[in-house]
Amino acid sequence: MTAESPEPLHRGELRVSHADREAVVERLSEAAAEGRIDLTELDTRLEQALNARTYADLAPLTADLPPAVALDPGQPLTLKGGFHGAERVGRWRVPSKITAYGGMAGVKLDFTRTDCRLPEVEVEAHGQMAGVTIVIPEGWAAETTGMDPGLGGLRDKTTPDRLSGTPLIRLVGTGGPAGVVIRHPNGLERRRLRRDKR
Known part of the structure; x- marks a missing residue:
């Protein structure tokens, strides 16, 4: 058997x-x-x-939820400070890859009014002569271990308290002579955000 x-x-x-x-x-x-x-x-x-x-x-x-929609990573974005500076502020579409060159006048990336649902955004920042400033909302977090501080340094003023469903900003690149700053909104910016929500 x-x-x-x-x-x-x-x-x-x-x-x-x-x-x-x-x-x-x-x-x-x-x-x-x-x-x-x-x-x-x-x-x-x-x-x-x-x-x-x-x-x-x-x-x-x-079972009662629709399938998750695949998120479009969008076209990579490149900003060059040059002699006049460059910025992305207000409401803008965030791609999964951003490269910022500070140049002679600097670059500012402000994510506080964006509606980004990507799980991760890579920001390659090169401070060069005028630096790069990155502002992320409270509740977003940054990973900066891949960043070379260069002469200007890296100033990470963010908190590690990441809320569920928010993107992780993965920062790479080099600080160059002027450096790179990543932070949450300052007092003035927070007041403007509260006023805009009224």
Whole structure:
């Protein structure tokens, strides 16, 4: 007599991995940001996702949500300070790759009024003679270990407290003679942002 082979498990009975749970957590966070589920329901579903053991546990948590839309990384953006300076402020479309050359008059990148849903944005900054200033909203975080401070240095005035669903600004390049600054809005900029939201 031959032993009977065990019946194959259905997908729902298979154990999930940490990556599977994280993917569902990310989708739920996106759905909350889109207004599809409220914060109370988000908390409930997140707890269920983090405690899920099988695909059958995870599947119902996103079954009533539309599939996540692939985000368009956009065309790379290059800004050159030259003799007159360059900036991106206000509402502008953020691509996944930005290169900024400070030149003789400097470059300013202000993300505080943008609606960026990319998980990560790479900013390659070269301070050159006048420097590059990057302003990111409260709740966004920056990764600056890939940056060469050069003579002018790198001044990272951001906090590491990144909110779920916000981009990570990955800063690379070199400070050059004038340096590179990355920071959150200063007092004046915060007042302007509050006034604009009224």
